[in-house]
Amino acid sequence: MSSAQKTVSVFMALISAMLVLILGLYAAWPAWAWPVAVVVLCSAWAGARFATLRTNRGKPLSETVTAPPAPEVERRELCVQDISLPSALKDYDFLFSATIRWCPEKPYAQENGTYHGGLALQAIVDRAGKVTLAHQPFRSSLVQHELSGVLAEMLPDRGGRIRAMALEVVLRLSEDDQRRLDRLAAIRKDEELWEHERKQEKNKRDYLGHDVLQDTGRAVVWWLARNGEKVERTVADIGLLAQLTSAANNEQVAEPFRHLVPGAVQEKAADVFEGPTDLFTEFMRQMGFKPGDDTCVMVADQVAMAVKDKDPAISEEIRKRFAPAEEPEDAGEGEGGDAAAETPSPGTAEEGPGAPPTDPDSITED
Incomplete structure (x- = not known):
C-alpha cells in the first residue's frame, strides 16, 4: 500500500x-x-x-506506485540596457535594450559552475548584431520591429547548453548621433533639390541658346508657336527677338532685321570707322572741319606730326587725306615761264583778277 x-x-x-x-x-x-x-x-x-x-x-x-511529478523547468530572465550594436554606417552604433529569457537545453542539467545568463546574453547579442549590421542607422525604429521578430523565438546558443530569446526589444541611437544624422539628411535633401534645379536650369539654357536663339528665324518660329493666335504681336516682337538672338550669340543684329531694332543703323555706320584714320576723319567731320580749309590742314598736320613716331603710315595717311587740293600747273611753266606769267590771258583784264582763266577754245569759237 x-x-x-x-x-x-x-x-x-x-x-x-x-x-x-x-x-x-x-x-x-x-x-x-x-x-x-x-x-x-x-x-x-x-x-x-x-x-x-x-x-x-x-x-x-x-x-x-505513482511516480513523483517532474519538477517544473526553471526559466530565468535578464534585463540589459544600451548595448552597442554595429550598423552598416561606420561609427554609428545602435543602442540595444531588452529582457532576455533563457532556460537550460536539458531540463535537469546542472550549471556546474557555468553562468547561463552570460551564455544567454552572448547568444542574443550575436543574433541581434547580424541583423543590425545589415541596416543603415537612419531607420532605427524599423530595425527595432524586425529585431523583435527575430529574437522572439527560443533558440539554442552555439554550445547547445541553453535556449534564449529576447522580449521588450528597444533599439535607438544616441542623441548626438541622431542629431548628426538628421542634419546630414537635411543637407542631402537640399543638395538633391539643388542638383535637380541646376539640371533644369541647364536644360533651359541649352534649349534656348542652342535651339531657340540660334538665329532670329528660329526665335520667331518658337515665339509664334507659343503665341499661335497672336500673329500681329509676333510680328511686332521680331525686333526684340533679333536683339535677343544677337545678344545670345555675342554678335551684331543680323542685316535683314536691323531696321526693326532702334540704334542698329547707327551701329552699322560706326562699323565703317574701324581704322584710326577713319575715326579721326569722323572726329574732324563732327567738329565741323572741312578738308582743304587752313584750320583743318593745320590741325591735321599737328596730329600727323604727333603720331609720326608711333605709326608713320597713319601719319602719312592723315596728311594726304586733309592736305589742300593741288593747283593746276600753268601752260608756260618752264622756259619763258615768267614772261608768260606776266602776259595776261585774253579777257583777263575784263574779267577781273579773281576770275578763272578763259578756255582758248571758247575764244576761237567766238
Missing part, C-alpha cells in the same frame, strides 16, 4: 470512530455496547484492508 493509500485509510478510520462515538452518545448506549462497537469497527477495517491487499496482489509495481 502506498503512502497515499495509508493516509486515506487512517483518515477514514478516524472519521468512522467519530461517527460511532456520536451515534453512541446520541442513542445513550449502555456500557457494554461500547466495547462491542469498537470490535465491530476494527473488524470491518481489517477486512477492508485485507480485501485491498488481495486485490493489488499480482499487479506490477508501476500500477500501484
Whole structure:
C-alpha cells in the first residue's frame, strides 16, 4: 500500500470512530455496547484492508506506485540596457535594450559552475548584431520591429547548453548621433533639390541658346508657336527677338532685321570707322572741319606730326587725306615761264583778277 493509500485509510478510520462515538452518545448506549462497537469497527477495517491487499496482489509495481511529478523547468530572465550594436554606417552604433529569457537545453542539467545568463546574453547579442549590421542607422525604429521578430523565438546558443530569446526589444541611437544624422539628411535633401534645379536650369539654357536663339528665324518660329493666335504681336516682337538672338550669340543684329531694332543703323555706320584714320576723319567731320580749309590742314598736320613716331603710315595717311587740293600747273611753266606769267590771258583784264582763266577754245569759237 502506498503512502497515499495509508493516509486515506487512517483518515477514514478516524472519521468512522467519530461517527460511532456520536451515534453512541446520541442513542445513550449502555456500557457494554461500547466495547462491542469498537470490535465491530476494527473488524470491518481489517477486512477492508485485507480485501485491498488481495486485490493489488499480482499487479506490477508501476500500477500501484505513482511516480513523483517532474519538477517544473526553471526559466530565468535578464534585463540589459544600451548595448552597442554595429550598423552598416561606420561609427554609428545602435543602442540595444531588452529582457532576455533563457532556460537550460536539458531540463535537469546542472550549471556546474557555468553562468547561463552570460551564455544567454552572448547568444542574443550575436543574433541581434547580424541583423543590425545589415541596416543603415537612419531607420532605427524599423530595425527595432524586425529585431523583435527575430529574437522572439527560443533558440539554442552555439554550445547547445541553453535556449534564449529576447522580449521588450528597444533599439535607438544616441542623441548626438541622431542629431548628426538628421542634419546630414537635411543637407542631402537640399543638395538633391539643388542638383535637380541646376539640371533644369541647364536644360533651359541649352534649349534656348542652342535651339531657340540660334538665329532670329528660329526665335520667331518658337515665339509664334507659343503665341499661335497672336500673329500681329509676333510680328511686332521680331525686333526684340533679333536683339535677343544677337545678344545670345555675342554678335551684331543680323542685316535683314536691323531696321526693326532702334540704334542698329547707327551701329552699322560706326562699323565703317574701324581704322584710326577713319575715326579721326569722323572726329574732324563732327567738329565741323572741312578738308582743304587752313584750320583743318593745320590741325591735321599737328596730329600727323604727333603720331609720326608711333605709326608713320597713319601719319602719312592723315596728311594726304586733309592736305589742300593741288593747283593746276600753268601752260608756260618752264622756259619763258615768267614772261608768260606776266602776259595776261585774253579777257583777263575784263574779267577781273579773281576770275578763272578763259578756255582758248571758247575764244576761237567766238
